[in-house]
Structures are given as structure tokens and as C-alpha cells.
Amino acid sequence: MADAVELHSLPPIALADVLVLSVVLPTFNEAGHVIEELDRIDESLVAAGVPHEILVVDDCSTDGTAEKVEAWGRARLIRLERNRGTGTARKIGTRAARGRYVAWTDVDLSYPNERFPEFVAELERSGADQVVGARTREEGTVKLLRSPTKWFIRKLASYLVRQPIPDLNSGMRVFRRDVAARYLDLLPPGFSCVSTLSLSFLANEHPVHYIDIEYRARAGRSKFHPLKDTYLYVLQVLRMITYFEPLRIFGPLALALLGLSTAKLGYDLIAHPFRVAGITLLLYIAAFNTLALGLLADLSSKGLMSRRARDDLP
Incomplete structure (x- = not known):
């Protein structure tokens, strides 16, 4: 039996044809900083005049994250009954989104989420199907393992799509919802969901643009498991190459x-x-x-x- 999903929706804030952006935020034990991130995202989009909604998909947090989001009162909250991984959370949120575009990011204060209006403007200006924030430096955990692994996988992925990829697994991006809907079934449950979405767009010749972004040290504890998640990351990229360009x-x-x-x-x-x-x-x-x-x-x-x-x- 499929897991139940509990959905708390605000009254409709706009019709789907005028709602520009849906910001999908997966959360897992982010109570210490989630409200700061929500305020930052919401205020920047309001200031830029971008009609938007914020969807928080809480992946069975145990620290009161969902309760804080619900009390904040300006987001649609989806609560998962068991921990299912960030990829599943992003997939569920994207399917529930109503905006013309969908934004993905993290709520750990590492990404410059106040720059989403710039991403939306680039989508509309260029006609691209996805805009990705390309990090200019690595601030993640276990850099000695992650940096060379990411370099190797990025080169392998570039070989697949026949073009350089500045940042394959950036968590900050905005894309067209109707285009992404074709590939949501391919997304794995874990961290490699973002690289899978990038490869799905690039391998099928959907234009992807990149904007350089700063990347800060994250708040809270990292959920990245160095050996397991690195192995799954490599395996998923090889799987996508075999799927799209065997x-x-x-x-x-x-x-x-x-x-x-x-x-x-x-x-x-x-x-x-x-x-x-x-x-x-x-x-x-x-x-x-x-x-x-x-x-x-x-x-x-x-x-x-x-x-x-x-x-x-x-």
C-alpha cells in the first residue's frame, strides 16, 4: 500500500495560468533555520513582483519542522508519514505544484535563494527550459571524497550529453513544470535526483542555462552519507547514460x-x-x-x- 500523504493547503492564491513560480522545499529536521529561509524566499519574490507559492514537503521530521512551517502560515505543507528521501519529496512537491515554473532548493541556508527572481527572469528572457545555479566552490562535507568524485562524474555526464556541465548536482534550479513532468518517473529517491533531472533535460536537448552562485556552509547537520550516497550517485549517472545513450x-x-x-x-x-x-x-x-x-x-x-x-x- 502506498504511503499516505497529508496535505495542508492555503486558499488558492492564484489561478494556474497566472501563478508563475512554485518553490518546492524538501525538509527533514530543519526546525532551527527553516523560517529564516522561508522568509528570505518569500520576501525576495514579493519584492520582485513574482506571483508564487511555496510548497514544503516535510520528510517525516522529528524536531517540529512541520509545525513551524504550519504556524508560519504562508506555505502549502505536505507531510510524509515516513522518511522517503529528498528525491521523493521533490517529486511529490513538483507534482503538487501549480505554477508555470518550479524552483528546487534546500532550506539549510547554503544557497542564495533570494536570487530566484533572477532565475525566473533568465528563463523568460532566454526561453531556456531550465536555469541552474552553478556553484563556484565546494563547501560540502568530506571534500576530499566529494570533489574528485564530482569532477569524474561531471566529465562522464558531459561525455553523455556532448557538452560541458558546470554543475551537475546543484540543488538550486528553476525549470518549466510541463517539461519536467515527462521525466519525474525517472527520479531516484535520494540526493542524485538533481543530477538525474539535469541529465534528462540535457540528453533530450532541452536548453539549460547556468548562473554562477556562491555556496555557503550549510546550517545544521548534513544528511549526506559519504560512501552510500557517492556510490548511488555514480550508479545513477551510469544508469542515466545507459537509459538515454546506451x-x-x-x-x-x-x-x-x-x-x-x-x-x-x-x-x-x-x-x-x-x-x-x-x-x-x-x-x-x-x-x-x-x-x-x-x-x-x-x-x-x-x-x-x-x-x-x-x-x-x-
């Missing part, structure tokens, strides 16, 4: 196996004329099987994307 993985692997088997065949013919080792034949079989698997995966991927595109037609 030949970018299987093609080079098949060519490498083909080159190795050909080199081994040359050695066999020189060392033992008219005799080919069994391992050489196995390498050739592995090369052609890998290529065939990649072609089948590519056909399947293109078929899925084609069906998604047809489903989006009016």
Missing part, C-alpha cells in the same frame, strides 16, 4: 574488445601459425555481443522516448 557506453566497450581480440589474433598467428586460441574467439564473441546489446538498448531507449513525446502531444 551506445555511448556499449559502443566504446565493444570497440575495445574488438581491438583486444584482433591484437590477440595477430599474436596467435605469429606465435602459432594456423592455430587460434579459444580465448581469442571468446573475445570476438564478447565484442559482437556487446555491440548487439548496445544496439538493442538504443532501439529500446529511442522507442521509449518516442512514446513519451507522443504522450505529451495535445
Whole structure:
């Protein structure tokens, strides 16, 4: 049975066709600073004249975060009955959003959330489908592990989409709700949901723009688990490459196996004329099987994307 979701809604503040921005905020034990962040976001959008709503998706906090948000009185509050992860919280909030655009960010005071009006203006000025805040430096936990891992994954992801990615997993972004709706089912429950959304847009040629932002030390305790979340992050990026562009993985692997088997065949013919080792034949079989698997995966991927595109037609 699916988990129940408790939703507290304010009276409608605007019709969906005039509500510009829905700010989706996942929270988990953020009672010490959540109101400061809510005030900062709300005041900046009001000052800029951006019609908006704020949705807080509380991921089963135990420190009174949800009660503080409810008492604040200017947000729609969704309370999850068990802890389901930041990716699930963002997905639920995005599906409940009513604005033309959706903003994602964290409430730990690390992102310059007062700059959301600038992100909205860039979306409308440029016609991009997503605007991402590209952090100029790393202030997260376990920097010795995270920095090289993020560099490697960013290079791998750039290989997939054939363009540089300044910041793959920034938590601060604004995107078009109707475009993101096509890819919400792909989002994992954990921290890699933001990189998954970036890759979904980029791999399908949706324009993504970047704005440099400062990144501060977070308030409160980090929920990032260095080994587990890094492993899941790497795995998710590889999964997305295999999903959207399988030949970018299987093609080079098949060519490498083909080159190795050909080199081994040359050695066999020189060392033992008219005799080919069994391992050489196995390498050739592995090369052609890998290529065939990649072609089948590519056909399947293109078929899925084609069906998604047809489903989006009016």
C-alpha cells in the first residue's frame, strides 16, 4: 500500500495560468533555520513582483519542522508519514505544484535563494527550459571524497550529453513544470535526483542555462552519507547514460574488445601459425555481443522516448 500523504493547503492564491513560480522545499529536521529561509524566499519574490507559492514537503521530521512551517502560515505543507528521501519529496512537491515554473532548493541556508527572481527572469528572457545555479566552490562535507568524485562524474555526464556541465548536482534550479513532468518517473529517491533531472533535460536537448552562485556552509547537520550516497550517485549517472545513450557506453566497450581480440589474433598467428586460441574467439564473441546489446538498448531507449513525446502531444 502506498504511503499516505497529508496535505495542508492555503486558499488558492492564484489561478494556474497566472501563478508563475512554485518553490518546492524538501525538509527533514530543519526546525532551527527553516523560517529564516522561508522568509528570505518569500520576501525576495514579493519584492520582485513574482506571483508564487511555496510548497514544503516535510520528510517525516522529528524536531517540529512541520509545525513551524504550519504556524508560519504562508506555505502549502505536505507531510510524509515516513522518511522517503529528498528525491521523493521533490517529486511529490513538483507534482503538487501549480505554477508555470518550479524552483528546487534546500532550506539549510547554503544557497542564495533570494536570487530566484533572477532565475525566473533568465528563463523568460532566454526561453531556456531550465536555469541552474552553478556553484563556484565546494563547501560540502568530506571534500576530499566529494570533489574528485564530482569532477569524474561531471566529465562522464558531459561525455553523455556532448557538452560541458558546470554543475551537475546543484540543488538550486528553476525549470518549466510541463517539461519536467515527462521525466519525474525517472527520479531516484535520494540526493542524485538533481543530477538525474539535469541529465534528462540535457540528453533530450532541452536548453539549460547556468548562473554562477556562491555556496555557503550549510546550517545544521548534513544528511549526506559519504560512501552510500557517492556510490548511488555514480550508479545513477551510469544508469542515466545507459537509459538515454546506451551506445555511448556499449559502443566504446565493444570497440575495445574488438581491438583486444584482433591484437590477440595477430599474436596467435605469429606465435602459432594456423592455430587460434579459444580465448581469442571468446573475445570476438564478447565484442559482437556487446555491440548487439548496445544496439538493442538504443532501439529500446529511442522507442521509449518516442512514446513519451507522443504522450505529451495535445
